[in-house]
Amino acid sequence: MEETTQVNGTGVSEAEIGAYWLEEDYVYPSEEFVRNAYVQNQTFLNKFNEENFPECFHEYANLLSWDRYWTTTLDDSNPPFWRWFVGGKLNACYNCVDRHLDKYKNKAAIIWVSESIDEPDRILTYQELYVKVNEFASLLLEMGLKAGDTVTFHLPMVPELPISMLACARLGIIHSEVFGGFSGQACGERIADSKSKILITIDGYYRNGKFIDHKANADIAVATAEKLGQKVEKVLIWTRHPGTYSSKTPLVEGRDLLLDDLMKKHRGKRVDYVPMPSESILFLMYTSGSTGKPKGCAHSTGGYLSYVAGTSKFIHDIHPEDVHWCMADIGWITGHSYIVYGPLANAATSVMYEGVPLYPNVNRVWRIAERLGVSILHTAPTAIRMLMRAGSNPTQYKCDFRLLVTVGEPIEPEVWRWYYKVVGKKRAVVLDTWWQTETGGWLCTTIPSVMPMKPGSAGPGALGIYPTIYDELGNEVPPGSGKAGNLCIKNPWPGRMLTIWGDPERLIKQYYEKYCKNKESKDWRDWPYFSGDAATMAKDGYIRVLGRVDDVINVAGHRLGTKEIESAALTCEEVAEAAVVPKSDELRGHIPDLYVSLKSGYESDNNRHLEDKIKHAISSIIGPIARPANVYIVSDMPKTRSGKIMRRILAAISNNREDYGDITTLVNPDVVEEIRNIVRGE
Numbered sequence: 001m002e003e004t005t006q007v008n009g010t011g012v013s014e015a016e017i018g019a020y021w022l023e024e025d026y027v028y029p030s031e032e033f034v035r036n037a038y039v040q041n042q043t044f045l046n047k048f049n050e051e052n053f054p055e056c057f058h059e060y061a062n063l064l065s066w067d068r069y070w071t072t073t074l075d076d077s078n079p080p081f082w083r084w085f086v087g088g089k090l091n092a093c094y095n096c097v098d099r100h101l102d103k104y105k106n107k108a109a110i111i112w113v114s115e116s117i118d119e120p121d122r123i124l125t126y127q128e129l130y131v132k133v134n135e136f137a138s139l140l141l142e143m144g145l146k147a148g149d150t151v152t153f154h155l156p157m158v159p160e161l162p163i164s165m166l167a168c169a170r171l172g173i174i175h176s177e178v179f180g181g182f183s184g185q186a187c188g189e190r191i192a193d194s195k196s197k198i199l200i201t202i203d204g205y206y207r208n209g210k211f212i213d214h215k216a217n218a219d220i221a222v223a224t225a226e227k228l229g230q231k232v233e234k235v236l237i238w239t240r241h242p243g244t245y246s247s248k249t250p251l252v253e254g255r256d257l258l259l260d261d262l263m264k265k266h267r268g269k270r271v272d273y274v275p276m277p278s279e280s281i282l283f284l285m286y287t288s289g290s291t292g293k294p295k296g297c298a299h300s301t302g303g304y305l306s307y308v309a310g311t312s313k314f315i316h317d318i319h320p321e322d323v324h325w326c327m328a329d330i331g332w333i334t335g336h337s338y339i340v341y342g343p344l345a346n347a348a349t350s351v352m353y354e355g356v357p358l359y360p361n362v363n364r365v366w367r368i369a370e371r372l373g374v375s376i377l378h379t380a381p382t383a384i385r386m387l388m389r390a391g392s393n394p395t396q397y398k399c400d401f402r403l404l405v406t407v408g409e410p411i412e413p414e415v416w417r418w419y420y421k422v423v424g425k426k427r428a429v430v431l432d433t434w435w436q437t438e439t440g441g442w443l444c445t446t447i448p449s450v451m452p453m454k455p456g457s458a459g460p461g462a463l464g465i466y467p468t469i470y471d472e473l474g475n476e477v478p479p480g481s482g483k484a485g486n487l488c489i490k491n492p493w494p495g496r497m498l499t500i501w502g503d504p505e506r507l508i509k510q511y512y513e514k515y516c517k518n519k520e521s522k523d524w525r526d527w528p529y530f531s532g533d534a535a536t537m538a539k540d541g542y543i544r545v546l547g548r549v550d551d552v553i554n555v556a557g558h559r560l561g562t563k564e565i566e567s568a569a570l571t572c573e574e575v576a577e578a579a580v581v582p583k584s585d586e587l588r589g590h591i592p593d594l595y596v597s598l599k600s601g602y603e604s605d606n607n608r609h610l611e612d613k614i615k616h617a618i619s620s621i622i623g624p625i626a627r628p629a630n631v632y633i634v635s636d637m638p639k640t641r642s643g644k645i646m647r648r649i650l651a652a653i654s655n656n657r658e659d660y661g662d663i664t665t666l667v668n669p670d671v672v673e674e675i676r677n678i679v680r681g682e
Ligand code: 6R9
Pocket: 287, 332, 333, 334, 406, 407, 408, 409, 410, 411, 432, 433, 434, 435, 436, 437, 438, 458, 531, 532, 533, 545, 546, 547, 548, 554, 557, 558, 559
């Protein structure tokens, strides 16, 4: 069998599907939660019934302040490039900051917690955030930036990140934040793709108690971008300790500018916000897909902001009184949508934590939550597993959570129950939220006040979202059949990315081609969205996500493209071929396992220098999260007659499974046994 996109692709084994299929019992929300929730009854849900599509999303858009009201709710004339709230104008910064000043100017908008326990919190009230955002916007204007330009950030979790984002948004400048943990090279590739002339970075930051010299990455990023044809004119550098430049790298004359100095001139400056068309791009977020090149998901101003504001209010149930702590990094979509734009659009207090959950000890998270009175906690199963296994004990602390969110990967029912019982003391509800960088906001989740939870299931479609499971032929898999298939969404929604930056065809190819019923059709019903995930749907419509069916590996809730990792391995001159597969990992969900064959004339050495060299190449080209657990040097890859590497077989070997499928059609069936012996150390 040829390796194609299929349900039982690289990521999910039959055994896993079987295990996941067992349905758990419902768990009901506490009365206390229900009493105080925004959504009180079915009447509200009915507004999102199919017959009210697309106007149902007015419920979301009307949460925002518009400079000009839209004339068309959904322009569906050019599928799948749907446009929402067309004719409308608004500004994302105004909606997240200015409009709250009347009522909430002295309320904390952002509470930043340092990784170091000796450093005080930084609290930005809405007024202070307003002042800082205006000052930085004034500087951006001075740099000659204007609406529609792109700017790349390579920033870690510091308050200057949301300040920079909102300052760009104020002027209609498109921001493109690259996860701080990515390498300089990865950043440079994204600068080149987005055509940014300006990079905003920081001298350094703390991770696991160590100071990381981050500016060194900027020099690599600029050099990489230039090699790819994009000149970076200015590198603007925030400092982790204002006034002190702590990087060892020198400032490049004429290119590198310290923001501490530049900002002095802009103190107290105010800048008018620019009302932007609803379908203008607010930001780019790069993510891994099936090809080696990360794609820039371009999110819109009106559709995206409406969607994250609406899901934050009606599903996340964030009230202005809430202290909301999402532990994701703002360098990922979860941080953009549910640390910055969603909570701030709802005038909430959003906590930002610089560090890792277990630093300097296993109870750090609960200490922070108790001290700040966090009412909503939002994290990934990988963090919950780590806390649980490390013996972290929330019950010793006076934490009082109302709502607990999990996102990024499937959560095992056992881990779910620890979150619910031990962290939430059965008073808090757990929301398992399934979505993607491309989707802007949540797509499958329960509405916690009116629907029971089910451990391990993300729940049904979110408000106005109609998920379905298709088999390979495009037939709907009936709910409750227990059969896994491809998780798809039948309708458009406002949070979906507008397009892929610089490559609109890829939007069609990757997400719509597979199940498009008629490419000539203008009817959105003919254009279901293909997510790339495998799932089952229970009788009640609850979705169980099983994992990726394409060439994406989900490591600790972070997406990595297999092609990206393999290309990085191929930069080592010894490597002839490379294939990476996901290996199950108790803590991180999956980790990459790499198989390489060598060019003739090269041999594996016994002291593992080559394995280390390859691991190092991957860390420095992509970032440490992509570092493989194992590098296996094999004489050849298992291949089909047409020369395709059968990653499915390698995945089975890595995970110690025997379900290789039929190997008789391989050109080299003997290699399977050899590889198995290498992996087992025999
Ligand atoms: C938001 C985010 C998207 C991929 C997605 C899926 C996995 C996300 C999940 C989940 C099971 C959940 N995923 N949420 N799997 N249950 N609640 O993570 O975006 O980084 O683009 O990753 O993550 O496989 O396709 P992104």
